Amino acid sequence: MATTETMTINMGPQHPSTHGVLQLVLELDGETVVKATPHIGFLHRGTEKIAEHRTYHQVIPLTDRLDYLAPMHNNLGYCLAVEKLLGITDAIPERAQTIRVIMAELTRLKSHLVWLATHALDIGAMTVFIYCFREREEIIDIYEKVSGARMTSSYMRVGGVAADLPDGMEKQIRDFVNEMPRHIDTYEGLLTGNKIWQKRIMGVGRITAEKAIDIGLSGPAVRGSGVDWDLRRDNPYCGYENYDFKVAVEQDCDTWARYRVRLTEMRESCKIIRQALDRLEPGPVLADAPKVCLPPKKDVVNTIEGLIHHFKIISEGFKPEAGEIYQGVENPKGEVGYYLISDGSPKPYRMKVRPASFVNLQALPQMVEGSLIADAVAIIGTLDVVLGEIDR
Amino acid sequence: MSEHAAIAKLKGKFPDSILDVVEFRGETSAIVKKDEIVAICSFLKNDEGYNFLTDLCGVDYLGKTPRFMVVYHLYNVTTHERLRLKVPVEESDPTVDTVSGVWATANWHERECWDLMGVSFNNHPDLRRILLPADWEGHPLRKDYPLQGPDREPYQGRLS
Numbered sequence: 001m002a003t004t005e006t007m008t009i010n011m012g013p014q015h016p017s018t019h020g021v022l023q024l025v026l027e028l029d030g031e032t033v034v035k036a037t038p039h040i041g042f043l044h045r046g047t048e049k050i051a052e053h054r055t056y057h058q059v060i061p062l063t064d065r066l067d068y069l070a071p072m073h074n075n076l077g078y079c080l081a082v083e084k085l086l087g088i089t090d091a092i093p094e095r096a097q098t099i100r101v102i103m104a105e106l107t108r109l110k111s112h113l114v115w116l117a118t119h120a121l122d123i124g125a126m127t128v129f130i131y132c133f134r135e136r137e138e139i140i141d142i143y144e145k146v147s148g149a150r151m152t153s154s155y156m157r158v159g160g161v162a163a164d165l166p167d168g169m170e171k172q173i174r175d176f177v178n179e180m181p182r183h184i185d186t187y188e189g190l191l192t193g194n195k196i197w198q199k200r201i202m203g204v205g206r207i208t209a210e211k212a213i214d215i216g217l218s219g220p221a222v223r224g225s226g227v228d229w230d231l232r233r234d235n236p237y238c239g240y241e242n243y244d245f246k247v248a249v250e251q252d253c254d255t256w257a258r259y260r261v262r263l264t265e266m267r268e269s270c271k272i273i274r275q276a277l278d279r280l281e282p283g284p285v286l287a288d289a290p291k292v293c294l295p296p297k298k299d300v301v302n303t304i305e306g307l308i309h310h311f312k313i314i315s316e317g318f319k320p321e322a323g324e325i326y327q328g329v330e331n332p333k334g335e336v337g338y339y340l341i342s343d344g345s346p347k348p349y350r351m352k353v354r355p356a357s358f359v360n361l362q363a364l365p366q367m368v369e370g371s372l373i374a375d376a377v378a379i380i381g382t383l384d385v386v387l388g389e390i391d392r
Numbered sequence: 393m394s395e396h397a398a399i400a401k402l403k404g405k406f407p408d409s410i411l412d413v414v415e416f417r418g419e420t421s422a423i424v425k426k427d428e429i430v431a432i433c434s435f436l437k438n439d440e441g442y443n444f445l446t447d448l449c450g451v452d453y454l455g456k457t458p459r460f461m462v463v464y465h466l467y468n469v470t471t472h473e474r475l476r477l478k479v480p481v482e483e484s485d486p487t488v489d490t491v492s493g494v495w496a497t498a499n500w501h502e503r504e505c506w507d508l509m510g511v512s513f514n515n516h517p518d519l520r521r522i523l524l525p526a527d528w529e530g531h532p533l534r535k536d537y538p539l540q541g542p543d544r545e546p547y548q549g550r551l552s
Contacts, residue, residue, distance in 0.1 A: 040522065041521075041522060041523035041524060041525075044524065049532055049537075050539070213443050213444055213469060214495060214497065215496045215497050216445060216446075216496075229469050229472075235474075323417065324416065324419075325419055326419065326446075326447075326465055326474065326476065328446065335446065337446060337447060337465070339447060339449065339463070339465065341451060350451050350452075352447065352463075354446055354447040354465070358504075359500070359501075362496075362499065362500045391523060392523075
């Protein structure tokens with residue numbers, strides 16, 4: 001008598017659609033996925049352990065390397081967490097807050113551009129990839145001029161940002177966000193009405209709102225399931241409550257819905273950046289907290305106080321009072337949070353990163369199981385995971 | 393600051409299990425006994441609306457007793473309130489009952505906690521190492537685990 005049996009295959013860690021080093025062990029019945037088991041940890045660098053041996057300032061570069069597609073957002077979450085621990089949240093100057101919002105939203109655009117590029121590429125739409133990376137390059141240029149680095153920016157500081165925007169930057173950002181909606185129209189022109197694109201993502205990777213919350217999905221992934229929740233609006237930071245923007249929510253619970261959510265978010269980000277540029281007033285970009293914030297270089301070389309503060313902060317660091325706090329921010333991929341415990345020493349006693357991608361990836365098996373192997377590729381794309389953040 | 397609304401109800405429902413309540417920078421942490429953690433979490437989820445488990449992790453307070461704490465970060469998606477639960481865990485018996493039956497998301501968080509901190513979870517459906525290889529020895533986030541890894545000379549240069 002003829003019998004059939006399932007076949008187990010490896011997808012990754014060197015598979016192009018796994019966006020890094022994700023290994024999926026798929027049990028297949030024909031082309032249908034019966035069971036999917038993600039194996040992670042190939043990129044584990046022990047960030048949390050290293051952080052326990054660094055001063056609070058020295059941890060900032062480590063955060064760049066978590067979600068390396070959205071470095072400034074990781075910097076921001078960490079700096080907000082340390083500021084909360086120190087109790088100086090209200091002392092951050094207005095200009096620093098606004099610059100943070102501008103850079104955070106540019107980062108969201110940058111991250112979503114990579115998501116759209118690779119998501120479409122995985123499904124077979126190559127042209128979109130080229131267009132998205134063209135626009136991403138412009139954001140990287142802005143990154144480079146502002147922070148000196150294309151990817152690992154380390155631009156945010158405890159108390160503000162590392163440096164003011166260079167001359168002409170406001171115009172460059174404004175020109176970019178004025179052009180950007182037209183580019184988004186181009187992507188939509190290539191994809192939204194495209195029958196193949198629709199067939200590949202409509203109804204694929206369904207997850208109900210209740211299940212999405214249970215498994216811990218956050219960010220665009222949960223908003224595609226009809227959950228109206230955005231930390232920028234609901235637990236605001238950096239003055240997000242003063243900006244007028246719409247939280248994108250779609251009810252279809254599938255990959256199509258998440259695609260719509262992210263595209264709307266990109267348009268909303270342009271709107272937020274424009275509002276931020278309008279309210280950008282001259283002023284300091286670092287809080288007046290000499291025990292915490294590095295003094296300007298001219299003070300270091302010209303005044304004895306500046307020299308002493310610089311020396312103390314670099315050699316010893318600052319000592320927050322003992323306590324523990326959690327600060328979550330709305331990363332492009334979902335809620336990224338930092339849980340910091342201070343024991344009164346200049347180094348964090350414990351730093352736990354709440355990674356968005358790690359938790360979102362956990363939903364993969366239940367979204368993939370029962371669907372075709374080709375849909376698995378679409379579902380990895382729609383979850384928008386970054387392995388640097390998963391493995392930490 | 394007034395007391396967190398859920399804490400008052402928790403105190404009424406589980407009077408013997410709440411060991412301490414700490415307020416810091418407007419955040420509330422409740423230290424609770426580990427025996428009733430599943431009942432407490434179910435109560436907070438079903439009756440108080442804390443339907444989202446943001447994070448779960450272990451902390452090593454080497455030199456103190458009990459040595460470990462397992463920390464739960466709860467979030468209410470409707471009211472946008474946060475609550476932190478901390479569960480003391482003895483070094484002699486580093487186990488806690490799993491809450492993966494309450495929130496499915498706890499599954500991987502608990503695996504990570506076991507992997508890096510060495511606190512295991514009773515009745516967990518799939519308690520394997522998650523970030524480190526299956527044959528790894530030791531739990532790196534413990535404070536007595538050397539930064540450079542085991543069997544290596546400690547780094548002699550400057551760390552900061």
